[in-house]
């Protein structure tokens with residue numbers, strides 16, 4: 177499942193995405209998961225521990241997930257409905273911090289970056305530059321062990337502040353706030369596409385299929401993988417394997433690569 | 449710059465404030481120490497390279513370090529320093545891709561500490577000592593933002609026993625043209641055939657523009673250095689490099705060139721492993737390379753043939769005193 181995953185805590189936070197992405201629900205070893213061709217959606221339930229355990233379970237089941245976008249509501253010293261992106265996610269309990277590598281400003285020009293601080297209980301001591309939530313640190317603690325800093329992101333919409341209390345939040349507001357984030361989530365999902373994924377997959381499949389026909393040791397399989405990648409890059413095609421055993425196949429492939437010229441001729445550059 | 453991380457301890461430093469003023473729209477993130485972002489384990493250099501962030505920090509600990517033995521241009525005491533880590537350019541052979549986890553740029557704003565260290569080290573030697581900037585970055589590329597070189601030249605003009613090498617592929621030479629040349633500085637340009645510039649040295653100035661910058665610097669009295677490093681293997685190697693040597697050497701005053709050096713393409717083994725994972729689609733990194741102890745290089749015979757040919761071609765035009773065969777990065 178080579179897809180990015182949207183992660184929310186509450187059904188009300190997930191709903192607009194069901195419609196937009198035409199997500200289909202399915203059960204995966206006890207996880208309630210939703211999927212379409214472009215992405216997955218995981219609903220974790222409320223709180224850091226629930227978020228961490230569901231996120232970890234999903235990454236265990238689907239280790240190929242390419243990215244995670246946590247989206248949800250948060251309290252902050254900012255107008256209700258403001259969209260924020262986490263420049264830092266902090267676990268208020270342990271002090272542990274994660275720094276997502278933020279997407280280009282031109283892709284998300286209107287999102288202010290803040291520290292998203294995850295608390296065990298709703299927090300109302302609103303401070304400038306900080307948004308309070310209850311899940312982000314759990315998601316980051318589970319996801320950042322598997323995915324790089326560009327591939328785990330967090331977006332929050334301000335749901336409560338000094339003048340509008342947590343108790344005043346209602347479901348229809350949450351739906352609208354999340355719906356307003358769809359363009360941002362769309363962009364984030366596109367940015368998480370791995371530029372070399374297709375090449376890696378092609379090479380993986382090729383070596384797996386070769387290993388079914390001929391016996392390769394683990395080291396030989398690594399060599400075959402590397403040389404197949406080189407062949408694909410230098411010749412723009414997968415190699416044809418000649419030989420009946422691993423050793424002779426690898427030697428012929430090595431010879432072929434050594435004989436492949438690397439040309440830099442460029443018709444746009446004129447001879448002086 | 450889209451995102452700027454700022455160490456708390458230098459958040460009020462005048463250079464921090466001056467740099468931030470240039471980026472009023474940037475997202476600012478406060479950090480304790482630069483390594484919590486820069487050295488974090490789970491980062492992807494290739495993805496970050498699409499929009500690197502800037503990290504403003506204070507360089508603590510050792511700031512000026514001895515160079516590897518073969519890294520010199522005739523001096524006896526050789527050091528390097530990096531006021532900046534990483535580079536705005538994106539050369540596919542660059543060892544920084546293998547050395548660092550992050551593609552973000554770190555700028556150390558405590559320039560005076562570097563200059564003080566250089567002064568102290570220089571005073572420890574009777575003979576002149578050399579200081580190589582541009583080891584972990586390009587010396588000039590980010591100059592409009594850092595203004596490091598401008599201040600560095602002020603400092604070196606006060607320490608005549610200290611020699612500075614600026615190493616660049618950029619044409620940000622205005623700070624050099626806006627002042628008188630100083631005697632103890634060499635401005636060295638890394639040069640490659642234009643085809644290789646276009647294919648492998650992404651975002652750098654073209655060969656023609658680099659030659660033009662060399663001409664202007666020479667006319668202004670600066671000592672210049674030519675660094676044909678790294679030599680990249682190509683099926684039409686002699687045609688490409690022969691033409692480039694001609695383009696460069698016919699455009700400048702050869703006798704006034706301070707130093708010319710060649711460098712083979714070599715990478716530490718671990719860096720190479722990381723780089724081929726990041727860029728499996730790179731032709732340069734997919735070419736035939738061999739493990740050679742702790743390093744990866746072209747097969748010995750290929751490397752020797754390239755160096756011998758370049759050496760012979762260059763030595764027919766320059767003097768052997770100007771030539772330093774192996775300044776490898």
Ligand code: SF4
Pocket residue numbers: 534535536537538539541542543544584585586617652
């Ligand atoms: S200019 Fe130098 S430091 Fe910059 S990417 Fe190229 S090789 Fe690396």
